[in-house]
Amino acid sequence: MSAATAVEIAGIKMKNPVMTASGTVGFGEEYARYLDLSSLGALVIKTITLKPRAGNPPPRIAETPAGVLNAVGLQNPGVEALVREVLPRLACYDVPVVVSIAGETVDEYARLAARLDGVPGIAALEVNISCPNVKAGGIAFGTQPDMAAEVVQDVKRNTGLPVIAKLSPNVTDIRAIARAAAGAGADALSLINTLTGMAIDVDRRRPLLGNISGGLSGPAIRPVAVRAVWQVYQAVNLPLVGMGGIMTARDALEFILAGARAVAVGTANLVNPGAAGEVIAGLARYLEEQGIADINELVGAAHRGGGGSRC
C-alpha cells in the first residue's frame, strides 16, 4: 500500500503525497496526539521570519460560508528559536520537515535561507511569497513575476536545500508567476495560498477581523485552487503541491487529477485534527479499490481524458 502512494517532490522522498499546509498545524507538536506525524508525506511548519513576530490584534479568525478568514499576521518565534528549540524536537519524527520562510525584503528571504542552510532536520524550504497579511511596501512579492523571481533566485543562491515557491491566487494570471518562479530555479511550486477577503460585523458596523482583511481558506476556495493547479500544470514543468479546501481523499484526488503530485491539508486540520491521516488512508483505499499500482499515474490524468468514460 505505502509503495503505491510514494511520491517525490523536488528530491524529497515522501511516503505519500499528503503534506500539512503551513500555518495550520503550528510546528506539528500540538497535533502529535491526534495524528501520527511520521505517517505524513511531509510536515510543513508555520512560516518563520528572521525576527520574532507578535502577529495581528484579535479577532484573528472569522468563519465564512464553507470557509475561514484568518489574519494571524505571521506570529512566530523567529528563525533562531526555530533552529534552537523546534527543529531538534521534530527530529524524533520520521517525516520530512519543510520550513516555510517569509520576509519583508528580498534580503530577509536570502538571510533566512542562508541561516537555515546546513541546519539538520530540514528537507526543503517553502518560500511564502504570497501571504496577504504581510505588507512589504504595500504589495505582496507573489503578485509580480519579477519580484517573485527575485525572491526565489536569492533564496536558491543561499541554500543547498530544495526550494518550493508558494504562489498566491490573488493575481490576474497565476501562470505568469509560476513561470517566473520556475525560471528563477524553484524546484517545485505550492499552490494556493489564501484569497484575500474580509467580513463585516454587522452589529458593530466594523470589519470583523482585527486586521480588517484576511486570507480566505477552506472548502469555499477549492474550485479556485483546482483551477490554479490545472492552469499551472499546463504552463510549467515542475512538480506541484496542490492545496485549498482539501477535507477528504476525494478532494485530494481532484487536485492530483488536475496535476498536483502532492497535496497539503490546511484548514481541515482546524476542524478535524485527524484530517490529514484520514486523507492518507482514503487515498490508499482508493488506489486499492481502483487497482492502481502507483499514484503517480493519476497525476494530471484529467488533462489526458484518461480513465472513466462520459456516460
Added chain:
Amino acid sequence: MSAATAVEIAGIKMKNPVMTASGTVGFGEEYARYLDLSSLGALVIKTITLKPRAGNPPPRIAETPAGVLNAVGLQNPGVEALVREVLPRLACYDVPVVVSIAGETVDEYARLAARLDGVPGIAALEVNISCPNVKAGGIAFGTQPDMAAEVVQDVKRNTGLPVIAKLSPNVTDIRAIARAAAGAGADALSLINTLTGMAIDVDRRRPLLGNISGGLSGPAIRPVAVRAVWQVYQAVNLPLVGMGGIMTARDALEFILAGARAVAVGTANLVNPGAAGEVIAGLARYLEEQGIADINELVGAAHRGGGGSRC
C-alpha cells in the same frame, strides 16, 4: 418604509437597493410568479450579445462547497430579439430595467450600446467586461485597466444611458481596474463577477463542466466580494453595486457597510426564487429596528468606525 430604503445609482432612482445579478433570473419573467418584479430596486437581465449565442456544452453547472460553478457561456437570443420581444414585455412591470451587454471586441460593445440607445424601457447599461467564459483573444477585457477603459469609453460614446461597469475579481488589483473604468466615464461600478474556478469529476477523471472551467459564485465568494467593495470604495468616488453570495438582508448589509450603495442578489435566486424579496423585506425591517431614517447613512459606515462599539 420605502422612503427609507430608496437609493439612486447613476441617476437610476430605485425603491430600494436590491437588484438582481445578471444571468441569474434570465429576463425576469420566469421569476414573476415567485417575486413581485415591481418591488425590486432594479432588474438586471442576463447579458446580451450582438448575435444570438448557443452557449457551452453541458454540464453547465456544478455545486461546490457553499458555491456554484457555472459555465453557461452567455447563451442568449441576441440584441434584436431583446429589443423586439423581451423589453416590450418587461414594460408592464414598474421596475428599472438594466441591460447587461458583452462583446468579443470593443467594436461589438460599441455597436450594442448604439443599438440600445433610445430604445424605450432601459434604465441603464451594465457592461459585462468580466465574464470568464468568453475568450476574447484569450484574456478578459476586465483584467487589464487599458482594455477596460477602452470598452467603457466606447460604450459611453455610443449611448445616452447611464453606464455601469461590472468588474472581475480575477485580477491582482481591482482598484486599478476600477480607476480605469471611472476615468473612462463609468457612472457606477458593479462588483464582483464570478471567480474563475473548476471542479474535477473524480469518477470520470475529467473536468466536471463541459467548458472545463467556470465562474464561481454564491456564499463561498462573499468574503472576496466584500473585500473588493471595501477596496474600491476607498479608491474611486462612484456609486457601487455590491454582489457575491448575498442570501439574506444581513449579507446585503455587509456590502452596504463596506461601501455599496446598492446590492445584487444572484445565486440565491437559484436556491430560493423569492430571495430578492426576502432581502428587501429584511433591509426594511433592519432600518426600522435600528431607527435609521435613510439607508444611505449606512453606505460605507464600516470605514468610518461609526455605529456600534467594540466590546
Added chain:
Amino acid sequence: MSLVLDCRIVSHHKVALDCRRLVLATPEVAAVARPGQFLHVRCNGTADPLLRRPFSIHDVDRERGLVTLLYRVVGRGTALLATRRKRQKVNVLGPLGRGFQVPLECRRVVLVGGGMGIAPLFFLVRELAVDLTRAIWVLHGARTAGELNFVNFGALPVHLRVATDDGSLGFRGSVVGLFKELAPEVQPDWVSAAGPTGMLRALGQEMRRLGLPGEFSLEERMGCGIGACVCCSCRIGSPENWNYQRVCADGPVFPAGEVVWE
C-alpha cells in the same frame, strides 16, 4: 403554476438498500401535478449543499393532498435528505417541467424504466390506467432483484416485465434487451421512458430501427429549475440541426426522436 412550499413529511421509509420513499403533505402540488413533472427539493437549510435537488413525482394522492417521491441516496444531498424525519418540513419548489404526453390515439403503450427511472412512470401508469381500453406494458430494469421490489404495480391494470443485469429476477440483461425481445410480440405504438443516459440512447436506437414514436425523460444538473439560468441544457433537434433546450422548463420529457446525445 408552481410554488415554493415548506411541506410536512407524512412518512419517510427505506424501501430498498439506498432507496427511500418520501411522502409529503402538499395539497397545492397534489392538485396540479402531472406525471413526468418534478419537485426541486432543498435537502437542508445551510449553504452546503447549496442547490436544490430535482426528483420526479412518483405518486400523487389528490384527495389527501399527498405527493410521493422515490429516490436513491447517491451523494451528499440525498444523504442529508434521508436524515429528515416524519413531521419535519422539507422545502420544495414545484411542480416543475413539462411532463409525459402520451397521445390519446396510442393504444399499446410501453413504459420503460431503468433504475430510478421507474419513479415517474408509476404516476404515469396511474394516469394512463384510467382509460381501461388502453394496453399498458411496464418494463422495469435494475441491476438485481432487490432493486425492483419497491414499486408495487400490483393493483394497476398493467403488464409488468422486469429485467435484471444479474438475472436474479425476470429477463437477464438490460431493460433495452427485454424491450427488443418483447417488441415484436407487443407491437407497441408508443414508448415513454426514463432512466440512465446509456439506456435511453440504446432504447432510442432500437425505437428508430422499429420506427416507433415516444418520449424520454432526461436528467441534467440544474440550477434554478424554473427555466431562467439556462444551466440544464440538452440538445434537441436532429444531429445536423439542434439547439440547446432546458431540461427543467422545456422538458424534462422530450420527444424521443429529437434527443441528440452528446
Added chain:
Amino acid sequence: MSLVLDCRIVSHHKVALDCRRLVLATPEVAAVARPGQFLHVRCNGTADPLLRRPFSIHDVDRERGLVTLLYRVVGRGTALLATRRKRQKVNVLGPLGRGFQVPLECRRVVLVGGGMGIAPLFFLVRELAVDLTRAIWVLHGARTAGELNFVNFGALPVHLRVATDDGSLGFRGSVVGLFKELAPEVQPDWVSAAGPTGMLRALGQEMRRLGLPGEFSLEERMGCGIGACVCCSCRIGSPENWNYQRVCADGPVFPAGEVVWE
C-alpha cells in the same frame, strides 16, 4: 490528554428561552476534565458552518461518564446544535485548555458569573465544595429573572446571590455592582469569574482597587482549539509589557491581573 470523539446525546433540553442543557456520554472526557476546561464541538457535519464551537464544561458525572454543556443559542452553530436529538451523536474535541486554579490557601472564594459565564462556575463549585471548610459565594448576573433559574446550586454548600439588570430578581443592576456591594462584608481572598468582556473588565478594575487576586475565563474566536493556529489571541502581561497568548491552550483561564484589555 484530549480526544476527538463521537459522543451520544443522553439528554438535550431547553432550560430557558434560548438556553439548552446538553448531556453527552463520554467517559473518556468525564474521567479527566477539570473545571474551566472546554469542549470544541462540531455543530453539524457539513462544511457550513465549518469550524467547531467552544463550550465550557458545565458539569461532569464521573461515575456515569457524562459531561454536561450549557449553552445559549446565539447564531447558526448553536441553532444547528439545538436541533440534535437524544441518541444522535455529536463530535467533540476535548477536554481542552487550562482551567481554574483556586489556590488552596484561599478560604473565602467568590465566583462571579455573567450570563452564560455561569456555565463553567457550576463545575468549579462542585470541585471546590469538596473542601467544606472553604466559604464560597456565587454571584450570578443576568438581564432578567428568566435567565437565572436554570442553574440549580440548591444542593451545594454555597452562598448564591443573583443580580438582574431589570431588577426582576435579586440585586438590581450588574453583577459587578452586586460584587461591589458584597465585597466589604464578604472579604473575599480570591475571585474566579467568567462572562462578557465588559463585565470582566469592570470586575478587574474593582479587584485591582481592592487589591484582590483572582482569575478570569476569557472568550475569543477559535480555530483549532488545541494551540496550533494561534488564532485565539489575547493580551497577557501588563499594559506596558504584554504578549499574545492563546485562549485555547494558555487559557481560557488567566490570572485576572494579567489580562490586558484591547
